[in-house]
Amino acid sequence: MSTDTTPAERLAAFLARTPYIAFLGMRAELAGDEMTAILPFSPHLIGNTLLPALHGGVLGAFMEMTALAQLAVITGGPRPAKTIDVTIDYLRPGRAMDTYARAQIKKAGRRISSVHVEAWQEARAKPVAAIRGHFQMPTAG
Amino acid sequence: MVKPPDFIAAMTGSLDEQAARHMVTRTPQTEALGFQFVSISEARGAIRVPWRADLVGDPETGVIASGVVTTLLDHVCGLSIRAANAVPQGTLDLRIDYMRPARPQADLVADGHCYKLTRTIAFVRALAHDGDPDDPVATAQAAFALIGGGA
Numbered sequence: 001m002s003t004d005t006t007p008a009e010r011l012a013a014f015l016a017r018t019p020y021i022a023f024l025g026m027r028a029e030l031a032g033d034e035m036t037a038i039l040p041f042s043p044h045l046i047g048n049t050l051l052p053a054l055h056g057g058v059l060g061a062f063m064e065m066t067a068l069a070q071l072a073v074i075t076g077g078p079r080p081a082k083t084i085d086v087t088i089d090y091l092r093p094g095r096a097m098d099t100y101a102r103a104q105i106k107k108a109g110r111r112i113s114s115v116h117v118e119a120w121q122e123a124r125a126k127p128v129a130a131i132r133g134h135f136q137m138p139t140a141g
Numbered sequence: 142m143v144k145p146p147d148f149i150a151a152m153t154g155s156l157d158e159q160a161a162r163h164m165v166t167r168t169p170q171t172e173a174l175g176f177q178f179v180s181i182s183e184a185r186g187a188i189r190v191p192w193r194a195d196l197v198g199d200p201e202t203g204v205i206a207s208g209v210v211t212t213l214l215d216h217v218c219g220l221s222i223r224a225a226n227a228v229p230q231g232t233l234d235l236r237i238d239y240m241r242p243a244r245p246q247a248d249l250v251a252d253g254h255c256y257k258l259t260r261t262i263a264f265v266r267a268l269a270h271d272g273d274p275d276d277p278v279a280t281a282q283a284a285f286a287l288i289g290g291g292a
Contacts, residue, residue, distance in 0.1 A: 019197045020206035023173075044173035047216075055170035056232040057212025064208055080199060082242075083207045088235045 007033060007073045014072035014080060021065055024058070028069050035073055037066040039099040039119075046096060054094035056129075059119060060086065063101050063131040067115040070103035071135055079138035081113065086133035094128045097121050111137055156181060156223045164220060171216060174209060184255045186220030188213060191248045203245035207279075210269050211237060213251045214281040218265040221253035227263055228288040235283040243278045247271035261287055 005013075008030050015021055015028060024045070028037045039045070039062045047055025064086055071081045101119040113135045118127040156164075158181065165171060165178040165188050174196065179187035190196075190205070190213050198206030215235055222229045243249055252274060253267035263285045268277040 017200060018206070019195045019200060020208055023195050024208070044169050046169040047171070049168065053231075055168070055212055055215070056235070057208075057215040058170055060211040060215065060235060060237075061206070061208025064211065079201070083239050085236070085238045086211070088211075088232070088237075090232045090234065093231060 005076060010076065011035065011069060011073050013078075014069050018065070018080070020061075024062060024065070026062060026065055028066075030073070033073070035066075035070055035103065037062065037069060037101045037103075039101070041097050041099075051093060052096045054096070054099065056088075056090055056094070059090070059094045059099065059129045060088040060131065062099060063088070063103075063117040063119050063129060064133060066101040066117050066119075067103045067131070067133055067135065070105060070115065070117075071108075071113060071137070074105065074108060075138065077138045081135040081137050084112065084134040084136055086131050089130045090128075091130065092126065092128045094119075095121055099128065100124075109137065113137055156226065161186065161220060161223065164223065165216070170212065174212060176213070176216065179250060181220065181224040184221060184225035185253065186217055186224045187250060187252045188217045188220065189248055189250045192246045202242065204242045205247070205249060207237075207239055210239070210243075210249065210251075210279050211235075213249060214253075214267045214269055214279065215283070217251040217253035217267050218255075218281065218283045218285065221255040221265055221267070222258075222263045222285055222287075225255040225258055225263070227255070227258050229263060229285040230288045231286055233262070233284040233286055235281060237279055237281045239279045240277055243271045249278065250274075258287070263287055
């Protein structure tokens with residue numbers, strides 16, 4: 001765990017260093033140690049123009065990036081964690097609107113962490129999708 | 142919004158190569174990611190995503206972000222279901238294992254196979270590789286709900 005940077009600085013550094021996060025247009029806000037990730041709606045995120053709906057892959061990727069961002073908040077190193085596996089549950093169609101996500105670190109291991117993420121749109125109690133994932137923690141130093 | 146006829150065909154009609162190409166390259170997200178149609182055959186499909194600097198996950202390695210792989214695998218699963226003459230309504234669940242990082246600046250190819258259809262559900266496997274399908278970057282297992290399943 002780093003002591004020379006604040007959680008807000010670590011989050012900002014993670015978001016700024018990842019080109020794919022800029023491609024998605026993802027942002028995140030920190031209230032104390034609770035992070036909320038935000039995926040503002042943008043037409044390029046659409047996967048089904050008939051509904052229209054966000055691409056399922058975008059929702060999965062957004063939640064995975066949320067997990068990596070939350071891990072970056074609690075770890076100090078310059079390198080991000082690496083995804084080992086994710087299981088994505090699709091609960092409701094992702095509509096053409098802003099999406100939010102919060103991550104819960106179920107276990108912060110020295111080598112491997114387990115993280116759950118839920119994403120919602122209109123109501124937190126009606127999630128559109130969720131993931132469980134395992135992540136390889138960056139090696140110290 | 143006006144729907145072009147080829148889009149309707151890609152989503153619902155029998156899947157010829159033109160409709161498959163449209164499904165892979167002409168939805169807003171796949172167009173933004175630069176997906177390229179590779180092939181379809183019975184219950185199988187393949188898609189390529191060329192490497193691009195703005196799709197990188199870790200600039201120190203130059204490897205395409207795992208999130209791009211997620212969308213690639215999800216889409217190739219949908220393509221494989223269409224190649225099995227069923228119409229996916231949406232993904233129920235998608236499990237992805239990341240076996241190893243892709244090579245820096247490598248294009249990725251995903252192969253999908255819809256190995257079982259019921260009246261309401263399609264079961265699909267897929268893998269993503271950077272040149273050798275026997276040494277995959279990631280593998281996926283998914284279940285999709287089908288349209289017109291008569292549930």
